[in-house]
Amino acid sequence: MVIKKICCIGAGYVGGPTCSIIALKCPDIVVTVVDKSKDRIAQWNSEKLPIYEPGLDDVVKQCRGCNLFFSTDIATAIREADLIFISVNTPTKTFGNGKGRAADLKYVESAARMIAEVATGNKIVVEKSTVPVRAAESILNILRANNRPGVSYQILSNPEFLAEGTAINDLLNSDRVLIGGEDTEEGHAAVEELCWVYEHWIPRERILTTNTWSSELSKLAANAFLAQRISSINSLSAVCESTGADISEVARAVGLDSRIGPGFLQASVGFGGSCFQKDILNLVYICECLNLPEVAAYWQQVITMNEYQKSRFSAKVIESLFNTVTDKQIAMLGFAFKKDTGDTRESAAISVANTLLDEGAQLHIYDPKVEKSQIIEDLTHPSVTEEPERVKSAITIHKDPYTATQGTHAIVLCTEWDEFKTLDYRKIYEGMVKPAYIFDGRKILDHAELIKLGFQVQTIGKRLSRPNLARVWGSSSQIL
Ligand code: UDX
Ligand code: ADP
Numbered sequence: 001m002v003i004k005k006i007c008c009i010g011a012g013y014v015g016g017p018t019c020s021i022i023a024l025k026c027p028d029i030v031v032t033v034v035d036k037s038k039d040r041i042a043q044w045n046s047e048k049l050p051i052y053e054p055g056l057d058d059v060v061k062q063c064r065g066c067n068l069f070f071s072t073d074i075a076t077a078i079r080e081a082d083l084i085f086i087s088v089n090t091p092t093k094t095f096g097n098g099k100g101r102a103a104d105l106k107y108v109e110s111a112a113r114m115i116a117e118v119a120t121g122n123k124i125v126v127e128k129s130t131v132p133v134r135a136a137e138s139i140l141n142i143l144r145a146n147n148r149p150g151v152s153y154q155i156l157s158n159p160e161f162l163a164e165g166t167a168i169n170d171l172l173n174s175d176r177v178l179i180g181g182e183d184t185e186e187g188h189a190a191v192e193e194l195c196w197v198y199e200h201w202i203p204r205e206r207i208l209t210t211n212t213w214s215s216e217l218s219k220l221a222a223n224a225f226l227a228q229r230i231s232s233i234n235s236l237s238a239v240c241e242s243t244g245a246d247i248s249e250v251a252r253a254v255g256l257d258s259r260i261g262p263g264f265l266q267a268s269v270g271f272g273g274s275c276f277q278k279d280i281l282n283l284v285y286i287c288e289c290l291n292l293p294e295v296a297a298y299w300q301q302v303i304t305m306n307e308y309q310k311s312r313f314s315a316k317v318i319e320s321l322f323n324t325v326t327d328k329q330i331a332m333l334g335f336a337f338k339k340d341t342g343d344t345r346e347s348a349a350i351s352v353a354n355t356l357l358d359e360g361a362q363l364h365i366y367d368p369k370v371e372k373s374q375i376i377e378d379l380t381h382p383s384v385t386e387e388p389e390r391v392k393s394a395i396t397i398h399k400d401p402y403t404a405t406q407g408t409h410a411i412v413l414c415t416e417w418d419e420f421k422t423l424d425y426r427k428i429y430e431g432m433v434k435p436a437y438i439f440d441g442r443k444i445l446d447h448a449e450l451i452k453l454g455f456q457v458q459t460i461g462k463r464l465s466r467p468n469l470a471r472v473w474g475s476s477s478q479i480l
Helices: 015-025 038-043 056-063 074-080 107-116 136-147 167-172 185-198 210-243 247-255 276-288 293-320 347-356 372-380 388-394 403-404 418-422 425-430 447-452 467-477
Strands: 005-009 028-036 067-069 084-088 122-127 153-155 177-181 208-212 328-335 362-364 395-398 410-413 437-440 454-457
Touching: 005 015, 005 074, 005 107, 015 056, 015 067, 015 167, 028 074, 038 067, 038 372, 056 167, 067 074, 074 107, 074 208, 074 210, 084 107, 084 185, 084 247, 107 122, 107 136, 122 136, 136 210, 153 185, 153 210, 177 185, 177 210, 177 328, 185 208, 208 210, 210 247, 210 276, 210 293, 276 293, 293 347, 293 410, 293 437, 293 454, 328 347, 328 403, 347 362, 347 372, 362 403, 362 418, 372 388, 372 395, 388 395, 403 425, 425 447
Parallel strands: 005 028, 005 084, 028 067, 084 122, 122 153, 177 208, 328 362, 328 410, 362 395, 410 437, 437 454
Antiparallel strands: 153 177
16 A cells, blocks of 8 residues: 555644644645544634644645645545544543543544544554553454444554644654554554655654554653653752752753753643643553552652642742732733643643632733633633632733733743743833742743842742841741
């Protein structure tokens, strides 16, 4: 088989960018991305794409209408494709067995059933969503149990390692592409077909082929390792704050060991994003099901430490503001889970905002890319508050960081957007209630300069001097 047509089910953060790059690099292949959401597809076909990802607009503009199409006609795209990616969402289950931990595979299952219903001929079905180990087997069971004469399937696992905000570069210059398949002649042939697609731009030595289950587990493992590094450095940031060590210096010293390396050692208010927490919870659940409680407890601790970091940061904000934020005006700079994305899934900002709102604060939120409606949805969702109307009246979303900070008692910085480094903090200080506080949850600001301007500055993993208040408030004003 030579792959001429690819269909991708799911036009989200994974399916959209991945297929755009495949279309860009494989002009001989027609790529159709389908989604059940009419709105999402309309946005992919419009000037304003549904996701913000640096560099994505250019790629889409170059390929759309040539060999890249976005459509809601899922059945036709499946029928015509030689290879089908399943890139639907796999959220953590919110009810029933495995609630709060297991991945909800209902979208994967419905995509598989749709393929079973309409497919004709030979199809390679590629699982691209992050799914638990052995999910490929479930997809295969659905497909083969509903098989019709003349139709045959090969299932591959091809996990996505792109990070939001750098997705285009990650796709163009992948450290590795991982493809897992069945250990049969047909399985090997299908793996080779997908290798051929990636070989249009990825050197062969960076394409790893494994069995399906190794591929599935590798994705969970890679995310668990990355998140574990962040939780490790965050745990030490608490030690730094109590001892006078500086977590950036520690991270640098540790990261220079070539066996350890410098990546993912940036202490922060806590990791977010659609993958880390979900994948680790999934891993924990799988370990429990496999009767491996020690392994489950080991990975669970990575999440526990992340929760601790988020609540430790919120608690320090409240404590520093004289133990009460009731009716205080607090500016939040950044709401996305990291810079260069408009995605807020599991963002630490949500947790910090919730705590401050529970304590009666008035929040003024500014993020360069997150939509107002998304912030309101995140903060009024039934899973986070029973009082959506009260919350709505306590938050104001701003289009500008200067109006967001005007008249506030404190600034809480939750996302490391570059533009926050170069704001006019003298002007901001002048417009704030004194003493004016800044809580830098990302360690990106020039703290010495801010202190010179008059700010009370606190950050993660480092004590900063606060001469005046230290004297007045004594030990109760412990510095973060
Ligand atoms: C992650 C994986 O990196 C990617 O390979 C996988 O395919 C999907 O999950 P993503 O969640 O998009 O990607 O972003 P990532 O850059 O990994 O950041 C995740 C979170 O960790 C963010 O909240 C980020 O701010 C935080 N982080 C990252 C830190 O707090 N410190 C660090 O040193 C690195
Ligand atoms: P991810 O970050 O994993 O890409 P997203 O939520 O951004 O997740 O995107 C997943 C997309 O998959 C959504 O746009 C959703 O509408 C779509 N989707 C889910 N189930 C199906 C399905 N059965 N058929 C078509 N599209 C689906």
